[in-house]
Amino acid sequence: MTIKARRDGVQAIPRARGRPTSDMAARIDRDILEAARSLFFGHGYARTSMAMIVRAAGVSKTTLYARYTDKAELFRATVASALKQIGVAHLTSPEYAHCPLVEGLQRFGCTALDNSLGELWSGYERLVFAEGPSFPEMTEVVAERVQVAIGHVAQFLEMCMQRDGIVVAEPRALATSYMMAIRGYYTAALLAARQPPVEERHAFVQQLVGSLLRDQPLRQA
8 A cells, every 4th residue: 555645744644444443443543633733733723624634644534524523623632632641740749758849849840841842732832822712721721730830839838848847938929930930931932932952941940949949038937
């Protein structure tokens, strides 16, 4: 079976004829979502057609429309699938249980930036900028993730206060300032289509932690 040349740069997947097995059906589902993600992330919603996805996934129109009634439904399924694959940094995980305050904040910030600047999440957020007005649930996901991260940082600060006997005047406010600064750095890089080197972004996190803790001095309980 030959693979035809593609104008949109996405290689079509050849299919065997006949009724698919359950494993084949699952593979077709994955291939449709992967092809759709590549096209939606690369071209945006408006410039991606169902016909393009049919060709890229190597399926028939009948197969595609049996699973998704229209492009909007497939788009939502595509971004939901991508979100499941995106890593999330958790300051409440056991690895941070004995981590000193400064080290924990630095590790968390570096992990959050590394995840955010990865291909999947940055592709997702570019779609949010472009398609957010038509798909407000995408914007809600971003806002929810930011609030979850702020909550994790606040919980970590409170854990350090209980464990190490220090007092932070406003843990939630400090956590919010911390995450908003990280968010600002990331958004600036995204809008400039720039991928900051690892050393640069990790240095930014270290400087940020130092600045925030100087502005809100810690004291022993």
